[in-house]
Amino acid sequence: MEMLLASAIGGLSAAGIYLMLRLRSFPVIIGISLLSYAVNLFLFATGRLVVNAPPVLRKGVETYSDPLPQALVLTAIVISFGMTAVIVIMALGSYLSSRSDTVNITADTPAEQEGEA
Amino acid sequence: MDETGGTTHMDTAGGFLPIIAALPFFGALFPGLMIQAGRNTCAAFTAAPTILALVLLLLCAPAVMHGEVLQFQLPWLPKLGLNVNFMLDGLGLLFAGLILGIGLLIILYARFYLSREDPMGQFYTYLLLFQGAMVGIVLSDNILLLLVFWELTSLSSFLLIGYWKHLPEGRQGARMALTVTGTGGLAMIAGMLILGNIAGSYDLSVILTQKEAIQADPMYLPALLLILAGCFTKSAQFPFHFWLPHAMAAPTPVSAYLHSATMVKAGLFLMARMWPVLAGTPEWFYIVATTGLITMLIGAKIALFKDDLKALLAFSTVSHLGLITMLLGFGTKMAAVAAVFHIINHATFKAALFMSAGIVDHETHTRDIKRLGGLRHLMPITFVIVTFAALSMAGIPLLNGFLSKEMMLEEAAHTVWQGNQWIVPTLATLGALFSVAYSFRYIVHVFWGPVRDDYPSKPHDPGFGMWAAPAFLVVLVVAIGVAPFLAEPLVRASAGAVIGGALPEFHLKIWHGVTPALFLSAAAVLGGAILLALHAPLMRHWLATPRPEAKTMFDGLTRAATRASRAFTNGVHNGALTRNGATFTVTVLAAGWLAWAGGETLPATREMLPITALPAIGWLLLIVATVGLVAFHRNRFLALMLMGIVGLIVSLGFVYFSAPDLALTQISVEVVTIILLLLALNFIPRTTPVESSPARRMRDAAIAIAGGVAVTGLTYAILISDFAFESISAFHLANSYKGGGGTNVVNVILVDFRGFDTYGEIIVLGIAALVIFALTDTVLKGRGGRWLANWDQDKYRAAGDRHPLMMVVATRVMMPIALMVGAFIFLRGHNEPGGGFIAGLIVAIAFLMQYMASGFAWAESRQRVTYHATIGVGVLIASLTGLGAWLAGKPFLTSAYGYIHLPPIEEFEWATAMAFDTGVFLTVVGAVMLALNSLSSMARRTGETVNIFPMDINPARADADGTDEGGK
DSSP: OHHHHHHHHHHHHHHHHHHHTSSBHHHHHHHHHHHHHHHHHHHHHTTOOOSSOOSBOOTTOOOOOOHHHHHHHHHHHHHHHHHHHHHHHHHHHHHHHHSOOBSOOOTTOOTTTTOOO | OGGGTTOOSOOTGGGHHHHHHHHHHHHTTSHHHHGGGOHHHHHHHHHHHHHHHHHHHHHHHHHHHTTOOEEEOOEEEGGGTEEOOEEEOHHHHHHHHHHHHHHHHHHHHHHHHSOTTSOHHHHHHHHHHHHHHHHHHHHBSBHHHHHHHHHHHHHHHHHHHTOSTTOHHHHHHHHHHHHHHHHHHHHHHHHHHHHHHHHTOSBHHHHTTOHHHHHHSTTHHHHHHHHHHHHHHHTTOTTSTTHHHHGGGSOHHHHHHHHHTSHHHHHHHHHHHHHHHHTTSHHHIIIIIHHHHHHHHHHHHHHHTOOBHHHHHHHHHHHHHHHHHHHHHHOOHHHHHHHHHHHHHHHHHHHHHHHHHHHHHHHHSOOBGGGOOOHHHHOHHHHHHHHHHHHHHHTOTTSHHHHHHHHHHHHHHTOOBTTBSSHHHHHHHHHHHHHHHHHHHHHHHHHSSOOOSOOSSOOOOOOHHHHHHHHHHHHHHHHHHHOGGGTHHHHHHHHHHHHTSOOOSOOOOSOOOSOHHHHHHHHHHHHHHHHHHTHHHHHHHHHHSOOOOHHHHHHHHHHHHHHHHHHHHHHHOSSOHHHHHHHHHHHHHHHHHHHHHHSOOOOOOSOOOOOOHHHHHHHHHHHHHHHHHHHTTTBHHHHHHHHHHHHHHHHHHHHHTTOHHHHHHHHHHHHHHHHHHHHHHTTSOSBOOOOSOHHHHHHHHHHHHHHHHHHHHHHHHHHHSOOSSOOTHHHHHHHHHHHHSOSBHHHHIIIIITHHHHHHHHHHHHHHHHHHHHHHHHHHHSHHHHHHHTOOHHHHOOSSOSSOHHHHHHHHHHHHHHHHHHHHHHHHTTTSSOOHHHHHHHHHHHHHHHHHHHOHHHHHTTOOSOHHHHHHHHHHHHHHHHHHHHHTTOOTTOOOEEEEOOTTSOOEEEEHHHHHHHHHHHHHHHHHHHHHHHHHHHHHHTTOOOOSSSSSOOTTOTTOOSSOTTOO
């Protein structure tokens, strides 16, 4: 089971890195989102894997999964949403203002070609 | 002097030391302000802290002269060995006296030297900063503290040398001085750290007692070389001497200060300071004495052929610094005495000479010796000052320069270099000979000869204010020269501090009898005079021979370094996000590889969970979705759908691995994120074009796969082994109910144990939402907004109703249920999976459904509270809950809880954490809604109308015509 999770995290990271290196803003956003999944899962995994032992106290139950990484990851998920929202708006704003959704600003960016609408 | 209280080993006088060091820095605050009150006031306010520091120093002087060492100790970062420790011994007293005393004269001189156009407030501020840094160096007992002051002198001298910002020479000279001395300073930091490491302490008073240990250590030579690199660059020793003449672009008061008594003497000071532990070895002798000797010769020779008065003085300074370095390098006690004595003498005559060069420049408007001559009748006072000072520099009897030069020649005469007993005395005499020649030239070519009629300006003596300072120094020159016993106590005290032991038997006197030094001295004077007589033909020869030009080499070197660093920087970081991303990823991977290769793989200590069918299916789905995402990412809608699958599997994974809270959060965030991206897709292209080359894609794939493999390996390595140390999670499990009053440990951690983190996080979330709002606003006001206003509605309009009947009705029905679920999740959060974060997301989704069905504007116009206010109220509630703990006398965010039993209902719990969670809830709702609202405001700009009715077709509406009323 550990190998499954590890390889899933690895796969998400690889896809995230690949998409992050694309030239348009939308795949970059998707890539960063995938990396967020990977990072959140990774942080969660540092608490080690336990099945059927949620960290909700019950009488007579002794085994619980590690609550600390869970609490940290919970806020991380919400914060990654905030971050994703900000970069989506940045990408959108940049596209609307320059009519180009390339992420690299170089001399030969097709920006401004169409001039002002 | 409160700060002296509580520290040990110190008397009252020791408490003056930090004040002496701090006064110039404190004083530096005033000139910039006081210049408003006039130049005299400004100068007075600069002089005041200097005088005060000097007075305090003089109060300390009697004790030091009796051989006491005053100390002040204040731990600053004791773990690092960095303490604010000051000490004052004879050497420190001598240097601090020179720095403050000559500083005072320079302040007076500069008042009259600077013209009205020069910003005097700035000048005095820089001067005091520099003075403070110098005083700090000579008073420091801790070498780390000393290094701080050392770097400060490099920085403040940069400001002083570049004071005339409009002159390119000034800027270049300042940059060169900073580069050379700063680089040396860096080397010295390394050397000092090694030294401190050997000695086991960074306090000079400890290091100075460890001579044997330090010299026997294998790291002695590296430490010595690094420290000397710092000293040689600062003191302009060959081959680093080239920066000093270029620093002459500074105003003359700066040159007079930096190059007579302070900056360049810092290197000498440090060599003298370290003399007891570093000197006496063959390495020290051959490196220091040889460098000094070469510098003395080269400097003296070049000085003879310089036509610029200040350049002449600059190279003579280089030469004299070489002389002192050589004396320190000899390593004998008597040579150290001579070195200390010459430091005093050089400071007096050289400062006077620089100031008089400034007077000549100021009055005649030129410093070119070829255009001067015959000034003795026109400027008699200056002539007298220059004559005495220059003759002292030449080493003529009855002036102080003679005494120390005799001692130098005497020591040189006894020095054997590589078995050769002639080479050092011969070369030293040659240096002295050149020194005589350029000193005579200063007098003869500038002041003697016929009066000319082509001076750029009519010369005459300046006012008293300007010649008072050099005149005072010349009085000292003569006084010490005639009555050397006046200086003897100071020389004894400071030489004693340098040697760190018993002084050799000596007396400073004019007549030592017929000694070898006397013959050498006479030869030097005679030869110097002959050399000057032959100056014209020699000069022609000098000009005809090609010489290496240090500035060209330096510029070439810095240009090459700049090019190389620019090429490197642009190579890895050219402003393109993709390249940054690739560089970053590769760097992280390389660092990870290094760490991996340096360690060892631990054996598996955990039992693996068996692979069952359900997770295997989930894994397969995730991998297929991920691969599909990469393969089909150009179709953006498809990519979003696949991302939704990934998010769903991740949520299910959280459920499976016993993290219900995470699963709930993940799935609600997933919904909101997908909606957000869908909204954004309205405005950006629906597909991604193929742009990058196959090679580029292969490269990225290689990086990505390497990253994926690395992450897999790292995760697996973590998962198969147990915690290396005991985790703190057990504490949270044990105290969740007892301390936090909740059984859902994750929620208790969020709102209680780590409440402060959560508090920060909701604030960040609120800020992110406000950033989104502001960004949208900016975009809409700019070009993007105008473009949106011309948006072609029909081009992108898909078939179908905007506000379909079925959806509106369904969401209406769902709304109360969704809100109920939200409330339920919120309320049970403390004991069961749930809580403010999740409830906030669920309620936000409930609102979103209304917005999707009936349009954002329609829904929003039915809402009474703005989202900004929701965020604000949320943060405020969280803050107030935290502050409430103060009322109970507990730290911020300490929670309390209890149980209430109302008869018909079951017993239920109250906890202040609940109020905190309400704050979290409101912030999350507000932030999510504000973000989506911002996006929808873009849609409204395209001319999308606000519908009056909630749905397009309403059977209940009599006049239903199937369109929005505000219609197209």
